[in-house]
Amino acid sequence: MVSYSAIKDKLKIEVERENNIGVAHLTHYFQNHINGVSQHYIEPATSYLKKISEDLNLVEEPQMQQLLPIQFDVPFPPPENYDFTFIDLFAGIGGFRIPTQELNGKCVFTSEFNYHAQRAYEINFGEVPFGDITKLDLNIVPKHDILMAGFPCQPFSISGKMKGFEDTRGTLIYNVLQIIELREPKVVLLENVKHLVHHDKGRTLKIILKHLEELGYKTSCEILNSSDFGVPQNRERIIIVGHKKKEFDFSKIKTIPKPILKGFLDKDVEFEYLNEPYTLIENPKTQTSGLIFIGYRNKTIRKAGVRPGTENLSRVHKQPNRIYSSDGLHPALPSQESSGRFWIYDNGKVRKLTINECYKIMGFPENFIKINNLSELYRQVGNSVCVPMVKEIMKEIKKQLL
Protein backbone atom coordinates (compact mmCIF):
# COMPACT_ATOMS: atom_id res chain seq x y z
CA MET A 1 0.00 0.00 0.00
CA VAL A 2 1.36 3.46 -0.87
CA SER A 3 1.81 5.86 2.02
CA TYR A 4 0.35 9.35 1.98
CA SER A 5 3.78 10.85 2.65
CA ALA A 6 5.24 9.06 -0.42
CA ILE A 7 2.44 10.40 -2.63
CA LYS A 8 2.76 13.84 -1.06
CA ASP A 9 6.42 13.78 -1.88
CA LYS A 10 5.99 12.57 -5.43
CA LEU A 11 3.14 14.95 -6.29
CA LYS A 12 4.54 17.83 -4.23
CA ILE A 13 1.25 18.19 -2.36
CA GLU A 14 1.31 21.34 -0.33
CA VAL A 15 -0.96 24.16 0.74
CA GLU A 16 -0.75 27.17 -1.57
CA ARG A 17 -1.38 30.69 -0.34
CA GLU A 18 -3.92 31.21 -3.12
CA ASN A 19 -6.33 28.82 -4.75
CA ASN A 20 -6.14 25.39 -3.22
CA ILE A 21 -9.18 24.03 -4.94
CA GLY A 22 -7.31 21.43 -7.03
CA VAL A 23 -5.27 20.01 -4.18
CA ALA A 24 -8.34 20.12 -1.92
CA HIS A 25 -10.26 17.99 -4.43
CA LEU A 26 -7.35 15.58 -4.80
CA THR A 27 -6.83 15.05 -1.06
CA HIS A 28 -10.58 14.82 -0.42
CA TYR A 29 -10.69 12.15 -3.14
CA PHE A 30 -7.81 10.23 -1.50
CA GLN A 31 -9.54 10.38 1.89
CA ASN A 32 -12.82 9.10 0.50
CA HIS A 33 -11.79 6.61 -2.16
CA ILE A 34 -13.41 3.68 -0.35
CA ASN A 35 -16.81 5.28 -0.05
CA GLY A 36 -19.37 6.64 -2.48
CA VAL A 37 -18.40 10.19 -1.60
CA SER A 38 -15.30 9.90 -3.79
CA GLN A 39 -17.50 10.19 -6.90
CA HIS A 40 -18.12 13.71 -5.74
CA TYR A 41 -14.47 14.66 -6.09
CA ILE A 42 -13.21 12.37 -8.86
CA GLU A 43 -13.41 14.63 -11.92
CA PRO A 44 -11.67 17.73 -10.55
CA ALA A 45 -9.22 15.47 -8.67
CA THR A 46 -8.28 13.66 -11.89
CA SER A 47 -7.83 16.90 -13.85
CA TYR A 48 -5.66 18.28 -11.07
CA LEU A 49 -3.56 15.10 -11.04
CA LYS A 50 -3.05 15.46 -14.80
CA LYS A 51 -2.08 19.11 -14.41
CA ILE A 52 0.51 18.54 -11.69
CA SER A 53 1.98 15.56 -13.56
CA GLU A 54 2.58 17.93 -16.48
CA ASP A 55 3.85 20.75 -14.26
CA LEU A 56 6.28 18.40 -12.52
CA ASN A 57 7.33 16.79 -15.81
CA LEU A 58 6.66 13.33 -14.41
CA VAL A 59 7.88 10.76 -16.93
CA GLU A 60 4.68 8.80 -16.56
CA GLU A 61 1.43 10.40 -15.50
CA PRO A 62 0.29 8.45 -12.40
CA GLN A 63 -3.16 6.94 -12.80
CA MET A 64 -5.49 7.59 -9.90
CA GLN A 65 -6.22 3.90 -9.36
CA GLN A 66 -2.50 3.10 -9.08
CA LEU A 67 -2.22 5.47 -6.14
CA LEU A 68 -4.95 3.70 -4.18
CA PRO A 69 -5.50 2.49 -1.50
CA ILE A 70 -3.48 4.93 0.54
CA GLN A 71 -2.05 4.30 3.96
CA PHE A 72 -2.48 7.58 5.86
CA ASP A 73 0.75 7.93 7.82
CA VAL A 74 -0.42 11.10 9.56
CA PRO A 75 -1.19 11.61 13.28
CA PHE A 76 -4.96 11.43 12.75
CA PRO A 77 -5.81 9.07 9.87
CA PRO A 78 -9.42 8.51 8.80
CA PRO A 79 -11.16 5.52 10.46
CA GLU A 80 -11.30 2.44 8.22
CA ASN A 81 -14.82 1.35 9.08
CA TYR A 82 -16.89 4.30 10.12
CA ASP A 83 -20.31 4.59 11.77
CA PHE A 84 -21.33 8.02 10.47
CA THR A 85 -20.12 10.91 8.30
CA PHE A 86 -19.58 14.57 9.15
CA ILE A 87 -18.32 17.82 7.65
CA ASP A 88 -15.91 20.22 9.35
CA LEU A 89 -16.71 23.87 8.51
CA PHE A 90 -14.49 26.75 9.74
CA ALA A 91 -12.25 23.83 10.55
CA GLY A 92 -9.31 25.75 12.06
CA ILE A 93 -6.77 23.15 13.18
CA GLY A 94 -9.28 20.33 13.53
CA GLY A 95 -10.50 20.53 17.15
CA PHE A 96 -13.80 18.96 16.04
CA ARG A 97 -12.25 16.40 13.75
CA ILE A 98 -9.87 14.72 16.23
CA PRO A 99 -12.50 13.58 18.76
CA THR A 100 -15.12 12.83 16.10
CA GLN A 101 -12.77 10.53 14.19
CA GLU A 102 -11.98 8.84 17.52
CA LEU A 103 -15.70 8.07 17.80
CA ASN A 104 -15.59 6.45 14.36
CA GLY A 105 -16.87 9.38 12.37
CA LYS A 106 -15.63 9.92 8.81
CA CYS A 107 -15.02 13.48 7.69
CA VAL A 108 -16.21 13.93 4.08
CA PHE A 109 -15.68 17.68 3.57
CA THR A 110 -13.61 20.44 5.17
CA SER A 111 -13.51 24.20 4.69
CA GLU A 112 -11.02 26.66 6.21
CA PHE A 113 -9.50 29.69 4.50
CA ASN A 114 -6.56 30.58 6.73
CA TYR A 115 -3.28 29.51 5.11
CA HIS A 116 -1.54 28.60 8.39
CA ALA A 117 -4.51 26.64 9.72
CA GLN A 118 -4.78 24.82 6.36
CA ARG A 119 -1.12 23.78 6.65
CA ALA A 120 -1.64 22.49 10.18
CA TYR A 121 -4.73 20.63 9.01
CA GLU A 122 -2.99 18.98 6.06
CA ILE A 123 -0.03 17.78 8.09
CA ASN A 124 -2.20 16.32 10.85
CA PHE A 125 -5.04 14.80 8.81
CA GLY A 126 -3.65 14.35 5.29
CA GLU A 127 -6.30 16.57 3.72
CA VAL A 128 -6.18 20.12 2.38
CA PRO A 129 -9.36 22.03 3.33
CA PHE A 130 -11.40 23.83 0.70
CA GLY A 131 -11.01 27.58 1.17
CA ASP A 132 -13.39 30.50 1.63
CA ILE A 133 -16.87 29.10 2.12
CA THR A 134 -18.47 32.23 0.69
CA LYS A 135 -16.74 31.60 -2.65
CA LEU A 136 -17.43 27.88 -2.98
CA ASP A 137 -20.09 26.28 -5.13
CA LEU A 138 -21.87 24.57 -2.25
CA ASN A 139 -22.85 21.66 -4.51
CA ILE A 140 -19.37 20.28 -3.87
CA VAL A 141 -20.41 19.56 -0.28
CA PRO A 142 -21.47 15.89 -0.20
CA LYS A 143 -24.34 14.47 1.84
CA HIS A 144 -23.37 13.85 5.47
CA ASP A 145 -24.86 12.87 8.83
CA ILE A 146 -23.51 15.68 11.01
CA LEU A 147 -22.64 19.27 10.10
CA MET A 148 -20.13 20.83 12.50
CA ALA A 149 -19.21 24.49 12.58
CA GLY A 150 -17.45 26.73 15.09
CA PHE A 151 -18.48 29.76 13.04
CA PRO A 152 -17.29 33.35 13.52
CA CYS A 153 -19.95 35.52 15.17
CA GLN A 154 -21.28 38.43 13.07
CA PRO A 155 -24.23 40.80 13.49
CA PHE A 156 -27.13 40.67 11.05
CA SER A 157 -28.07 43.95 9.52
CA ILE A 158 -31.73 43.45 8.60
CA SER A 159 -34.76 43.53 10.85
CA GLY A 160 -35.15 39.78 11.22
CA LYS A 161 -38.75 39.91 10.01
CA MET A 162 -38.14 38.56 6.54
CA LYS A 163 -39.11 35.03 5.65
CA GLY A 164 -36.43 32.42 5.07
CA PHE A 165 -32.85 32.88 6.13
CA GLU A 166 -32.35 35.92 3.90
CA ASP A 167 -31.95 37.90 7.16
CA THR A 168 -28.50 36.45 7.45
CA ARG A 169 -27.32 37.02 3.86
CA GLY A 170 -23.76 38.34 3.81
CA THR A 171 -22.82 36.55 7.03
CA LEU A 172 -21.12 33.21 7.41
CA ILE A 173 -24.05 31.52 9.12
CA TYR A 174 -25.96 32.15 5.87
CA ASN A 175 -23.59 29.78 4.05
CA VAL A 176 -24.00 27.23 6.82
CA LEU A 177 -27.80 27.45 6.53
CA GLN A 178 -27.54 27.04 2.76
CA ILE A 179 -25.59 23.79 3.20
CA ILE A 180 -28.15 22.57 5.73
CA GLU A 181 -30.99 23.31 3.30
CA LEU A 182 -29.15 21.59 0.44
CA ARG A 183 -27.94 18.45 2.23
CA GLU A 184 -30.31 18.07 5.20
CA PRO A 185 -27.84 16.53 7.66
CA LYS A 186 -29.38 14.49 10.48
CA VAL A 187 -27.63 16.60 13.09
CA VAL A 188 -26.29 20.15 13.20
CA LEU A 189 -23.66 21.01 15.83
CA LEU A 190 -22.70 24.68 16.15
CA GLU A 191 -20.23 26.23 18.57
CA ASN A 192 -19.57 29.85 19.42
CA VAL A 193 -18.35 32.17 22.14
CA LYS A 194 -20.64 32.57 25.15
CA HIS A 195 -21.18 36.17 24.14
CA LEU A 196 -23.40 35.01 21.26
CA VAL A 197 -26.19 34.85 23.85
CA HIS A 198 -25.98 38.64 24.33
CA HIS A 199 -24.78 39.55 20.83
CA ASP A 200 -26.95 42.32 19.35
CA LYS A 201 -29.22 42.11 22.44
CA GLY A 202 -29.83 38.40 21.87
CA ARG A 203 -31.12 38.87 18.30
CA THR A 204 -28.25 37.02 16.63
CA LEU A 205 -28.90 33.78 18.52
CA LYS A 206 -32.66 34.14 18.16
CA ILE A 207 -32.39 34.52 14.39
CA ILE A 208 -30.05 31.53 14.06
CA LEU A 209 -32.42 29.31 16.06
CA LYS A 210 -35.43 30.62 14.12
CA HIS A 211 -33.84 29.75 10.80
CA LEU A 212 -32.81 26.28 11.94
CA GLU A 213 -36.40 25.71 13.02
CA GLU A 214 -37.64 26.95 9.62
CA LEU A 215 -35.40 24.30 8.06
CA GLY A 216 -37.18 21.67 10.16
CA TYR A 217 -34.75 21.25 13.06
CA LYS A 218 -35.60 21.01 16.73
CA THR A 219 -32.88 22.94 18.52
CA SER A 220 -31.41 23.08 21.99
CA CYS A 221 -28.51 25.08 23.32
CA GLU A 222 -26.38 25.21 26.42
CA ILE A 223 -23.30 27.00 27.73
CA LEU A 224 -20.58 24.45 28.46
CA ASN A 225 -17.26 25.04 30.19
CA SER A 226 -14.04 23.25 29.15
CA SER A 227 -13.10 22.96 32.82
CA ASP A 228 -15.90 20.37 33.27
CA PHE A 229 -14.22 18.09 30.73
CA GLY A 230 -10.87 17.40 32.34
CA VAL A 231 -8.85 20.47 31.34
CA PRO A 232 -7.90 23.36 33.68
CA GLN A 233 -9.27 26.19 31.53
CA ASN A 234 -12.24 28.44 32.29
CA ARG A 235 -13.58 28.55 28.73
CA GLU A 236 -17.31 28.92 28.28
CA ARG A 237 -18.85 28.27 24.90
CA ILE A 238 -22.38 28.09 23.59
CA ILE A 239 -23.24 24.81 21.91
CA ILE A 240 -26.27 24.53 19.64
CA VAL A 241 -27.56 21.12 18.57
CA GLY A 242 -30.30 20.63 15.99
CA HIS A 243 -32.07 17.44 14.89
CA LYS A 244 -35.08 16.88 12.66
CA LYS A 245 -37.10 14.85 15.15
CA LYS A 246 -35.62 14.92 18.63
CA GLU A 247 -34.48 17.57 21.04
CA PHE A 248 -30.96 16.94 22.29
CA ASP A 249 -30.72 16.42 26.05
CA PHE A 250 -27.62 18.25 27.31
CA SER A 251 -28.10 16.97 30.85
CA LYS A 252 -26.88 13.51 29.80
CA ILE A 253 -23.41 14.82 28.84
CA LYS A 254 -20.82 13.43 31.24
CA THR A 255 -18.77 16.00 33.13
CA ILE A 256 -15.95 15.49 35.64
CA PRO A 257 -14.64 17.55 38.60
CA LYS A 258 -12.45 20.50 37.58
CA PRO A 259 -8.72 19.76 37.56
CA ILE A 260 -6.11 22.38 38.46
CA LEU A 261 -3.47 23.89 36.20
CA LYS A 262 -0.51 22.54 38.19
CA GLY A 263 -0.96 18.98 36.91
CA PHE A 264 -0.67 20.14 33.28
CA LEU A 265 2.53 22.14 33.43
CA ASP A 266 5.77 21.39 31.59
CA LYS A 267 8.90 20.52 33.50
CA ASP A 268 12.50 21.31 32.66
CA VAL A 269 11.88 23.59 29.69
CA GLU A 270 12.70 27.22 29.17
CA PHE A 271 9.98 29.48 30.58
CA GLU A 272 9.12 33.09 29.84
CA TYR A 273 9.34 34.62 33.34
CA LEU A 274 8.01 38.01 34.40
CA ASN A 275 11.06 40.18 35.03
CA GLU A 276 9.43 43.27 36.47
CA PRO A 277 7.87 44.11 39.85
CA TYR A 278 4.58 42.51 40.83
CA THR A 279 2.42 42.28 43.94
CA LEU A 280 0.92 39.13 45.45
CA ILE A 281 -2.31 39.65 47.33
CA GLU A 282 -2.99 38.29 50.80
CA ASN A 283 -5.53 35.50 51.19
CA PRO A 284 -6.37 34.93 47.51
CA LYS A 285 -9.73 33.25 47.09
CA THR A 286 -10.92 30.70 44.55
CA GLN A 287 -13.56 32.41 42.43
CA THR A 288 -16.76 30.52 41.52
CA SER A 289 -15.25 30.05 38.07
CA GLY A 290 -12.32 28.15 39.60
CA LEU A 291 -9.81 30.95 38.85
CA ILE A 292 -7.56 32.15 41.67
CA PHE A 293 -6.52 35.77 41.17
CA ILE A 294 -3.30 35.86 43.15
CA GLY A 295 -1.61 39.12 42.16
CA TYR A 296 -0.85 41.75 39.57
CA ARG A 297 1.97 43.50 37.78
CA ASN A 298 2.65 46.88 39.38
CA LYS A 299 1.03 48.88 36.59
CA THR A 300 -1.52 51.61 37.06
CA ILE A 301 -4.93 50.21 37.89
CA ARG A 302 -8.26 51.20 36.36
CA LYS A 303 -9.51 54.43 37.92
CA ALA A 304 -13.06 54.85 36.63
CA GLY A 305 -15.67 53.36 38.92
CA VAL A 306 -13.11 51.65 41.14
CA ARG A 307 -13.68 51.88 44.88
CA PRO A 308 -10.62 52.47 47.10
CA GLY A 309 -9.31 49.31 48.71
CA THR A 310 -10.47 46.97 45.94
CA GLU A 311 -7.05 46.40 44.35
CA ASN A 312 -7.35 42.70 45.12
CA LEU A 313 -10.16 42.23 42.60
CA SER A 314 -9.07 40.91 39.24
CA ARG A 315 -11.37 43.22 37.28
CA VAL A 316 -9.55 46.29 38.57
CA HIS A 317 -6.51 45.18 36.59
CA LYS A 318 -6.24 45.00 32.84
CA GLN A 319 -6.02 41.46 31.53
CA PRO A 320 -2.28 41.48 30.68
CA ASN A 321 -1.51 42.61 34.24
CA ARG A 322 -3.37 39.87 36.09
CA ILE A 323 -1.63 36.92 37.67
CA TYR A 324 -3.46 33.65 38.34
CA SER A 325 -2.38 30.80 40.59
CA SER A 326 -1.53 27.39 39.16
CA ASP A 327 -3.61 25.94 42.01
CA GLY A 328 -6.70 27.02 40.10
CA LEU A 329 -7.80 27.22 36.48
CA HIS A 330 -6.31 29.22 33.62
CA PRO A 331 -8.56 31.86 31.98
CA ALA A 332 -9.79 31.17 28.43
CA LEU A 333 -6.88 31.26 26.01
CA PRO A 334 -7.35 34.30 23.77
CA SER A 335 -7.22 33.96 19.99
CA GLN A 336 -4.76 36.84 19.64
CA GLU A 337 -1.44 36.39 21.32
CA SER A 338 -0.87 40.12 21.04
CA SER A 339 -3.91 40.82 23.23
CA GLY A 340 -1.84 39.36 26.05
CA ARG A 341 -1.68 35.88 27.41
CA PHE A 342 -2.12 35.65 31.14
CA TRP A 343 0.59 35.40 33.74
CA ILE A 344 0.54 32.44 36.09
CA TYR A 345 2.12 32.01 39.49
CA ASP A 346 3.73 28.60 39.88
CA ASN A 347 6.50 27.34 42.13
CA GLY A 348 7.12 30.81 43.56
CA LYS A 349 7.61 32.40 40.13
CA VAL A 350 5.47 34.28 37.62
CA ARG A 351 5.52 33.10 34.01
CA LYS A 352 3.44 32.54 30.91
CA LEU A 353 2.25 29.20 29.61
CA THR A 354 4.41 27.55 26.98
CA ILE A 355 2.83 26.73 23.64
CA ASN A 356 2.87 23.06 24.59
CA GLU A 357 0.93 23.82 27.79
CA CYS A 358 -1.63 25.83 25.78
CA TYR A 359 -2.35 22.85 23.50
CA LYS A 360 -2.53 20.61 26.58
CA ILE A 361 -5.15 22.76 28.33
CA MET A 362 -7.22 22.69 25.15
CA GLY A 363 -7.06 18.89 25.28
CA PHE A 364 -5.04 18.35 22.08
CA PRO A 365 -3.28 14.96 22.02
CA GLU A 366 0.51 14.91 22.38
CA ASN A 367 0.98 13.67 18.82
CA PHE A 368 -0.69 16.74 17.27
CA ILE A 369 1.95 18.34 15.01
CA LYS A 370 2.45 22.04 15.69
CA ILE A 371 3.82 23.85 12.68
CA ASN A 372 4.02 27.60 11.93
CA ASN A 373 5.60 30.31 14.02
CA LEU A 374 4.82 30.80 17.71
CA SER A 375 2.39 33.67 17.40
CA GLU A 376 0.41 31.73 14.74
CA LEU A 377 0.37 28.69 17.02
CA TYR A 378 -1.02 30.75 19.92
CA ARG A 379 -3.63 32.28 17.62
CA GLN A 380 -4.73 28.92 16.28
CA VAL A 381 -5.03 27.20 19.63
CA GLY A 382 -6.90 30.19 21.10
CA ASN A 383 -9.33 30.02 18.16
CA SER A 384 -9.87 26.31 18.51
CA VAL A 385 -12.26 24.24 20.55
CA CYS A 386 -11.71 22.09 23.63
CA VAL A 387 -11.14 18.58 22.23
CA PRO A 388 -12.42 16.49 25.20
CA MET A 389 -15.53 18.69 25.44
CA VAL A 390 -16.40 17.96 21.80
CA LYS A 391 -15.79 14.27 22.45
CA GLU A 392 -18.32 14.14 25.30
CA ILE A 393 -20.89 16.10 23.28
CA MET A 394 -20.36 13.78 20.31
CA LYS A 395 -20.72 10.64 22.46
CA GLU A 396 -24.18 11.84 23.47
CA ILE A 397 -25.09 12.94 19.94
CA LYS A 398 -24.20 9.44 18.75
CA LYS A 399 -26.30 7.86 21.49
CA GLN A 400 -29.30 10.17 21.31
CA LEU A 401 -29.54 11.34 17.71
CA LEU A 402 -27.90 8.99 15.20
Ligand SMILES: C[S@@+](CC[C@H](N)C(=O)[O-])C[C@H]1O[C@@H](n2cnc3c(N)ncnc32)[C@H](O)[C@@H]1O
Ligand atom coordinates in the same frame (compact mmCIF):
# COMPACT_ATOMS: atom_id res chain seq x y z
C1 LIG B 1 -13.53 30.07 15.73
S1 LIG B 1 -12.44 29.43 14.55
C2 LIG B 1 -12.88 27.72 14.57
C3 LIG B 1 -11.73 26.84 14.90
C4 LIG B 1 -11.97 25.36 14.86
N1 LIG B 1 -13.19 24.96 15.50
C5 LIG B 1 -10.80 24.59 15.47
O1 LIG B 1 -11.00 23.57 16.09
O2 LIG B 1 -9.65 25.02 15.32
C6 LIG B 1 -13.15 30.01 13.06
C7 LIG B 1 -12.36 29.62 11.82
O3 LIG B 1 -13.10 30.02 10.67
C8 LIG B 1 -12.19 30.39 9.66
N2 LIG B 1 -12.94 31.20 8.67
C9 LIG B 1 -13.43 32.47 8.84
N3 LIG B 1 -14.08 32.86 7.75
C10 LIG B 1 -14.02 31.84 6.85
C11 LIG B 1 -14.50 31.65 5.53
N4 LIG B 1 -15.16 32.62 4.89
N5 LIG B 1 -14.28 30.47 4.91
C12 LIG B 1 -13.59 29.48 5.54
N6 LIG B 1 -13.09 29.61 6.80
C13 LIG B 1 -13.31 30.77 7.44
C14 LIG B 1 -11.10 31.15 10.42
O4 LIG B 1 -9.89 31.19 9.69
C15 LIG B 1 -11.01 30.35 11.71
O5 LIG B 1 -9.99 29.38 11.63
